[in-house]
Amino acid sequence: MIRAELRPRVAAFTSRRGRPPGLAVVLAGHNPASEIYVRHKLRALDEAGCRAQLVRLDAAAAFTEVLDAVARLNTDGAVDGILVQSPLPTEMGAGAEQRVFDAIDPAKDVDGFHPSNVGLLVQNRSSLVACTPLGCLELLERAGIPLAGRHAVIIGRSNIVGKPMALLLLHRDATVTLCHSRTVDLPAVAREADILVAAIGRPAFVTAEFVKPGATVVDVGITRLDQASEVERLFPAGHPRRRQFQANGSLLVGDVHPDVEEVAGALTPVPGGVGPLTIAMVLRNTLTAAENRA
Amino acid sequence: MIRAELRPRVAAFTSRRGRPPGLAVVLAGHNPASEIYVRHKLRALDEAGCRAQLVRLDAAAAFTEVLDAVARLNTDGAVDGILVQSPLPTEMGAGAEQRVFDAIDPAKDVDGFHPSNVGLLVQNRSSLVACTPLGCLELLERAGIPLAGRHAVIIGRSNIVGKPMALLLLHRDATVTLCHSRTVDLPAVAREADILVAAIGRPAFVTAEFVKPGATVVDVGITRLDQASEVERLFPAGHPRRRQFQANGSLLVGDVHPDVEEVAGALTPVPGGVGPLTIAMVLRNTLTAAENRA
Numbered sequence: 001m002i003r004a005e006l007r008p009r010v011a012a013f014t015s016r017r018g019r020p021p022g023l024a025v026v027l028a029g030h031n032p033a034s035e036i037y038v039r040h041k042l043r044a045l046d047e048a049g050c051r052a053q054l055v056r057l058d059a060a061a062a063f064t065e066v067l068d069a070v071a072r073l074n075t076d077g078a079v080d081g082i083l084v085q086s087p088l089p090t091e092m093g094a095g096a097e098q099r100v101f102d103a104i105d106p107a108k109d110v111d112g113f114h115p116s117n118v119g120l121l122v123q124n125r126s127s128l129v130a131c132t133p134l135g136c137l138e139l140l141e142r143a144g145i146p147l148a149g150r151h152a153v154i155i156g157r158s159n160i161v162g163k164p165m166a167l168l169l170l171h172r173d174a175t176v177t178l179c180h181s182r183t184v185d186l187p188a189v190a191r192e193a194d195i196l197v198a199a200i201g202r203p204a205f206v207t208a209e210f211v212k213p214g215a216t217v218v219d220v221g222i223t224r225l226d227q228a229s230e231v232e233r234l235f236p237a238g239h240p241r242r243r244q245f246q247a248n249g250s251l252l253v254g255d256v257h258p259d260v261e262e263v264a265g266a267l268t269p270v271p272g273g274v275g276p277l278t279i280a281m282v283l284r285n286t287l288t289a290a291e292n293r294a
Numbered sequence: 295m296i297r298a299e300l301r302p303r304v305a306a307f308t309s310r311r312g313r314p315p316g317l318a319v320v321l322a323g324h325n326p327a328s329e330i331y332v333r334h335k336l337r338a339l340d341e342a343g344c345r346a347q348l349v350r351l352d353a354a355a356a357f358t359e360v361l362d363a364v365a366r367l368n369t370d371g372a373v374d375g376i377l378v379q380s381p382l383p384t385e386m387g388a389g390a391e392q393r394v395f396d397a398i399d400p401a402k403d404v405d406g407f408h409p410s411n412v413g414l415l416v417q418n419r420s421s422l423v424a425c426t427p428l429g430c431l432e433l434l435e436r437a438g439i440p441l442a443g444r445h446a447v448i449i450g451r452s453n454i455v456g457k458p459m460a461l462l463l464l465h466r467d468a469t470v471t472l473c474h475s476r477t478v479d480l481p482a483v484a485r486e487a488d489i490l491v492a493a494i495g496r497p498a499f500v501t502a503e504f505v506k507p508g509a510t511v512v513d514v515g516i517t518r519l520d521q522a523s524e525v526e527r528l529f530p531a532g533h534p535r536r537r538q539f540q541a542n543g544s545l546l547v548g549d550v551h552p553d554v555e556e557v558a559g560a561l562t563p564v565p566g567g568v569g570p571l572t573i574a575m576v577l578r579n580t581l582t583a584a585e586n587r588a
Contacts, residue, residue: 098417118416119409123392123453149478157464159417166460166472170451173476175483178460182467184443189469192486 002138002280003048009287010049013294021290022051023081023110023282024073028066029059029089033224038085044279050286051078063092066100074105080290081110083282086160107293110285112164121164124171127292128285133165135277136197136218137172139268145195145216148173153193155179155186155206155255161199161220169195186210198255204234207257214265220274221255234258296432296574297342303581304343307588315584316345317375317404317576318367322360323353323383327518332379338573344580345372357386360394368399374584375404377576380454401587404579406458415458418465421586422579427459429571430491430512431466433562439489439510442467447487449473449480449500449549455493455514463489480504492549498528501551508559514568515549528552 014020023045027038038054045052055069066088073082082104088096101113109117112130120126140147152174156162162178170176179189190196190210198206199220211217225231231245235258245251254270261267268274308314317339321332332348339346349363360382367376376398382390395407403411406424414420434441446468450456456472464470473483484490484504492500493514505511519525525539529552539545548564555561562568 098419115413115417116410118413119411120413122412122416122457123409125392149476151478151483163416163461163464167457170457170472170474173474175471175473175477177469177471178464179469180464180467182443183469184445189445 002142002277003044003283006280006283006287007048009291013287013290014049017290017294019078020049020051021081021286022053022079023083023286024053024055024076024079026055026057026066026069026073026082026084028057028061028085028092031087034085034087040275040279041083041282044283045286048283050283053079059089060091061089063088063096063099066092066096067103070100070103074103074108080108080293081282081286082108083111108289110282110289112285113160118159118164121167124167127288129168130160130164131281131285132161132199132220132274132278133168134281134285135274135279136165136220137168138281139218139274139277140195140216143216143266145266147195149175150194151175151177151192152195152197153177153179153190154197154199155190155210156197156199156201156220158199162197165197165199200255202255203230203253204257205255206260208259208263211260211263213263215263217256217260217264217267218274219254219256219268219270222252222270222275223254224250224252226250296436296571297338297577300574300577300581301342303585307581307584308343311584311588313372314343314345315375315580316347316373317377317580318347318349318370318373320349320351320360320363320367320376320378322351322355322379322386325381328379328381334569334573335377335576338577339580342577344577347373353383354385355383357382357390357393360386360390361397364394364397368397368402374402374587375576375580376402377405402583404576404583406579407454412453412458415461418461421582423462424454424458425575425579426455426493426514426568426572427462428575428579429568429573430459430514431462432575433512433568433571434489434510437510437560439560441489443469444488445469445471445486446489446491447471447473447484448491448493449484449504450491450493450495450514452493456491459491459493494549496549497524497547498551499549500554502553502557505554505557507557509557511550511554511558511561512568513548513550513562513564516546516564516569517548518544518546520544 042052073079084100106114106116112128117128152169157180166176166178187209191212195216197218203223235241252271336346367373378394400408400410406422411422446463451474460470460472481503485506489510491512497517529535546565
């Protein structure tokens with residue numbers, strides 16, 4: 001388990017520097033999904049022996065309070081990594097997230113969203129890369145999936161997943177295709193993939209016709225369904241996930257349709273696939289930031 | 295002609311600011327190709343009414359002299375754009391170019407090679423983008439080639455052309471594939487392209503079998519051939535380019551084989567295609583940098 005593997009590095013840092021690696025998470029408002037993500041991140045860091053600190057801001061906080069919190073954390077020597085949870089309250093405006101990412105000290109930018117870290121990724125000399133695509137790469141490499149010379153197709157061109165994923169796979173010598181909502185005949189393009197990454201945020205969008213038999217499919221999407229009709233459309237009567245929905249009143253599903261399991265050579269589950277690796281990468285990036293700053 | 299179109303902007307800047315937009319080019323050593331490129335750039339800026347300044351350094355100059363020149367130009371208020379011509383003398387070491395690009399004030403980085411400008415390009419909010427891919431885009435748009443939804447295949451993944459080209463086309467809603475030396479069955483992947491960009495620096499590498507009939511082909515490569523046997527292999531007896539070679543003793547050719555002309559819907563010539571547009575983009579970026587700084 002990757003988080004266990006990182007523990008000796010945490011211990012070595014702590015004994016050398018007289019303090020543990022420190023992560024600060026800024027959370028504004030009470031988005032339920034954000035609450036869960038942040039709790040997972042803090043717990044993972046805590047369990048690994050890091051100092052994980054939550055900076056809570058009210059949903060009604062002014063945007064400048066977020067910037068002030070970041071400025072304070074930038075100068076706090078015990079803080080190695082700063083993470084501002086997206087989305088910020090909508091009242092803060094459309095460009096609020098990127099303005100905050102721009103304000104984070106690039107050396108503490110464990111999310112890898114600062115433009116200078118993104119630029120270093122393009123030039124293949126970065127040390128802090130966005131955690132979700134980094135987690136996908138780790139997952140592929142740990143599963144022993146060959147990347148060099150393989151055709152990777154990525155559906156979704158976000159700054160947070162699609163584009164950094166493309167760069168990471170390119171630097172592992174894959175041939176990389178980036179697809180999106182404007183792509184013509186998306187299923188046919190996706191079927192060219194040896195490795196297919198779905199990162200669009202539309203539940204069960206990637207059906208069996210998108211997948212070449214035997215391809216590796218990485219499902220980055222995660223959506224909470226709370227309508228029985230949606231769940232019944234995806235899973236046949238008697239399917240264990242229907243029972244899960246009945247027990248919990250909601251169900252987490254990915255961008256990949258359950259039928260893909262029959263076609264794919266390997267498929268990451270949702271939940272339990274990319275998510276935990278993403279959390280592990282928050283820990284690894286915090287550690288990297290701490291070591292680089294020391 | 296794009297350079298003529300920019301002249302009113304140059305004039306407006308000059309009358310408003312009391313000085314013309316200024317570009318400084320740093321040239322170390324006497325690489326013959328670099329001498330030609332730099333002369334073209336300086337002349338284009340000069341003709342457009344800008345102040346173009348050449349900072350010459352000896353081939354034996356120390357690397358710190360290049361950094362010193364950049365530091366001086368960074369603080370010179372009359373200099374809006376700084377361009378350090380690649381390659382630097384090999385004695386300066388493998389990472390020398392990028393170390394110099396990192397040292398240029400991002401606001402004056404008309405080559406768009408500074409990591410923070412590269413990161414802004416990824417996030418689709420850059421103002422200074424590498425001139426060669428920008429020139430290719432300009433060429434496609436001026437030719438009225440539709441990009442949205444089209445499949446663009448780029449051969450070559452350099453930081454200077456391939457990767458920024460991919461991002462520019464992605465942001466124009468093309469589906470984008472990046473290929474390289476490790477790509478399996480490159481001709482078949484290239485044949486998927488509606489728009490094929492060849493940027494590998496291997497003369498006549500892209501043959502007719504790489505090209506779907508009717509595709510648009512952009513030839514970024516430029517190599518000087520000085521062996522009659524090479525020229526004769528590419529051009530049949532009686533071909534005008536053979537006579538050109540005989541007259542000059544050398545011949546400039548692109549990455550695209552002459553036979554592609556029969557298959558492609560449109561093909562940019564070498565010389566005379568991407569090159570002049572690249573020069574025009576140096577002018578446009580200098581002007582943009584000047585306006586942004588003002």
